[in-house]
Every structure is written in structure tokens, then in C-alpha cells.
Amino acid sequence: MKKSLLDYTLKIRLPIFLFVAVLSFILTYFFSRAERDGVGYAPQQPIAFSHKLHAGTMGIDCKYCHTGVTVSRHATIPAVSVCMNCHSVVRKAKPEIIKLTKAFESGVALPWKRVHKVPEYVYFNHSVHVNKGVPCAQCHGKVEAMDVVSQVSELTMASCINCHRNAPQVLAGIPGIKNGPDNCAACHR
Ligand code: HEC
Ligand code: HEC
Ligand code: HEC
Ligand code: HEC
Numbered sequence: 001m002k003k004s005l006l007d008y009t010l011k012i013r014l015p016i017f018l019f020v021a022v023l024s025f026i027l028t029y030f031f032s033r034a035e036r037d038g039v040g041y042a043p044q045q046p047i048a049f050s051h052k053l054h055a056g057t058m059g060i061d062c063k064y065c066h067t068g069v070t071v072s073r074h075a076t077i078p079a080v081s082v083c084m085n086c087h088s089v090v091r092k093a094k095p096e097i098i099k100l101t102k103a104f105e106s107g108v109a110l111p112w113k114r115v116h117k118v119p120e121y122v123y124f125n126h127s128v129h130v131n132k133g134v135p136c137a138q139c140h141g142k143v144e145a146m147d148v149v150s151q152v153s154e155l156t157m158a159s160c161i162n163c164h165r166n167a168p169q170v171l172a173g174i175p176g177i178k179n180g181p182d183n184c185a186a187c188h189r
């Protein structure tokens, strides 16, 4: 009896345990990588919101929804109430807008999936760049042409520093552009 229990533990439970441990490690590795520097990373979002339609065809200003870009580190994702400024009336009967309305009424924030992310140990600030005139498209590509947002720039240390050391060339045509910092402490504080 004892022996067979030990057998069972070694032959069945241990392999299963190891398999699950290794698998979860691999999955965690790939998912966190994808979130960090996945050029082409374009997760499916909880509501099929299209930038191409809203920012492209309708021409709504990025800052109408991303209110943080000129005043803070974070661009910020708009609350559902911003969508409801229009969708309390517009396309109310469409399935995606019914979902949106339910989220609004329940008061629970939509679980939008993050596309661009630098690691915690990196200091990045939107307002500094946007207020100097660096266009969103320089780092995010033509979002107004995307149905689903996709990461187009690497956001690696080399990509930050490459612009910081050659800003007047990279951003030719923007008046008064100076190089960004390349000392370690500017981005790692
Ligand atoms: C009507 C509101 C609205 C407008 C206008 C808008 N956005 Fe967005 N944006 C969103 C929402 C909601 C999300 C989150 C869902 C998604 O990724 O599509 C988002 C996500 C993003 C992301 C990805 C964020 C991440 O997780 O990394 C970028 C980049 C972005 N927007 C840039 C822009 C730019 C550039 C413009 C102007 C050309 C713009 N947006 C206009 C609402 C808007
Ligand atoms: C300034 C007004 C306005 C704002 C703000 C706005 N929308 Fe829209 N949205 C529209 C209009 C108008 C349409 C229909 C456009 C068309 O089909 O020609 C639309 C269409 C849509 C559709 C497609 C509906 C369908 O199936 O036909 C979705 C989904 C959507 N919006 C989601 C959102 C979300 C999510 C937000 C907030 C992040 C948002 N909208 C903010 C005006 C707005
Ligand atoms: C110099 C490059 C650069 C420029 C210019 C830039 N972004 Fe970003 N953006 C980033 C980086 C890097 C991240 C990831 C930041 C993080 O992880 O904290 C990001 C993240 C975001 C996010 C998601 C997270 C957040 O910060 O709330 C949105 C939305 C966004 N950007 C929108 C915009 C819009 C809109 C503009 C133009 C008005 C813009 N960005 C200009 C580099 C840039
Ligand atoms: C397309 C060019 C460009 C890219 C890409 C870029 N930057 Fe910058 N950055 C600038 C410019 C221009 C300034 C402002 C220089 C000045 O006039 O002082 C700046 C300034 C800064 C500053 C100093 C301002 C402050 O808040 O102390 C930091 C930090 C910074 N950038 C971090 C980053 C990081 C991190 C990345 C990469 C994720 C990045 N930048 C990518 C152009 C860029």
C-alpha cells in the first residue's frame, strides 16, 4: 500500500507538477515579453473600439480622450463616461454599444488591455515630449489609421537614446527641438 502510494506520487503527481510549473513559467515569460517590447503586439480589446473610425474618419482630437498627454507622465485611457458623451444617444442598439452602456451603468471600468509598456525601472513622461512638439506618431505610428491599436516602435533603451542624441535630425522641421538627456539617471531614477 505504502509503496504504491509513493509510486503514484513519483510517477503521476510529480511529472504533472513539473509540467504545470514549467508551462506556467514559459507562458508568463512570453506574455510579459509581449507586453514589454512586442512590436506588432495588438491584443483584442473588451470593446471593438476603432481609432480609425473615431480619430481618423471623425477626426476626434487625441487629447479629447487621452487627457494626460500634456500634463502628466501618463497619457491615460478615457473613462466610459467620455464615450457616453456620444453613445448615450449614438448607435445605442448596436451590440458593442449595449456592452458599453452596461459597463457604464455598473460603474466597473472596462478591462482595456495595455499595449505599450516600459519596465517599472524606466522613467518616461508624456507631457515632456508632447509639449516639446514630439508627435504621437513618432512613437506610436499612425494610430488614426488603426482599427486595433498595435505597437509599431520598439521602445527599447537604444530607441530612446537614438532619438535623444539626434533629436534635431530625427524630428527635423519641429522648431527649437533640442537633444534629450542620455545620462542614466534621467531615465533610471
Ligand atoms: C474617442 C476616444 C479616443 C480618441 C479620440 C483617441 N483614443 Fe487612443 N485610445 C482610446 C481607448 C478607449 C483606448 C484603449 C483601447 C485600445 O487600445 O484601443 C486607446 C488606446 C490608445 C493607445 C494604446 C494604449 C496602450 O495601451 O498602450 C494609443 C497609443 C493611443 N490610444 C493613441 C491615440 C492617438 C495617437 C490618438 C489620436 C490620433 C487617439 N489615441 C485618439 C480612446 C481614444
Ligand atoms: C464625439 C462622439 C463620440 C465619442 C466620444 C465616442 N464615439 Fe464611438 N462612435 C461615434 C459615432 C458617431 C459612431 C458611428 C460612426 C459610423 O458608424 O459612421 C461611433 C461608433 C462606435 C462603435 C461602433 C458601433 C457599431 O457597431 O456600429 C463603437 C464600438 C464605439 N463607437 C465605441 C466607442 C467607445 C468605446 C468610446 C469611448 C472610448 C467612443 N466610442 C467614443 C461617436 C463617438
Ligand atoms: C517619445 C515617445 C512617445 C510619444 C511622443 C508619445 N508616446 Fe504614448 N507612450 C510612449 C511610451 C514609452 C509608453 C509606455 C509608457 C509606460 O509604460 O509608462 C506610451 C504609452 C501610451 C499610452 C498608454 C498608457 C498611458 O500612458 O496612459 C497611451 C494611451 C499613449 N501612449 C498615447 C499617446 C498619445 C495620444 C500621444 C500624443 C499626444 C503619445 N502617446 C505620444 C511613448 C510615446
Ligand atoms: C522621437 C524622439 C524621442 C524619443 C523616441 C524619446 N524621446 Fe525622450 N525626449 C525627447 C526630447 C526632444 C526631449 C526634450 C529635450 C529638451 O528640449 O529638453 C526628451 C526628454 C526626455 C526626458 C527628460 C525630461 C524629464 O522628464 O526629465 C526623459 C526622462 C525622456 N525624454 C525619456 C525618454 C524615454 C524613457 C524614452 C524611450 C521609451 C524616450 N524618452 C524616447 C525626444 C525623444
Ligand code: HEC
Pocket: 036, 037, 118, 119, 122, 155, 156, 157, 160, 161, 164, 181, 182, 183, 184, 185, 186, 187, 188
Ligand atoms: C533615454 C532613456 C534612457 C537612458 C538615458 C538610459 N536608459 Fe537604460 N533603459 C531605458 C529603457 C527604456 C529600458 C528598457 C528596455 C527594454 O525594455 O527593452 C532600459 C533598460 C536598461 C537596463 C536593463 C537591461 C536591458 O538592457 O534591458 C539596464 C541595465 C540599463 N537600462 C542601464 C542603463 C545605464 C547604465 C544607462 C547610462 C549609461 C542607461 N540605462 C541610460 C532607457 C534609458
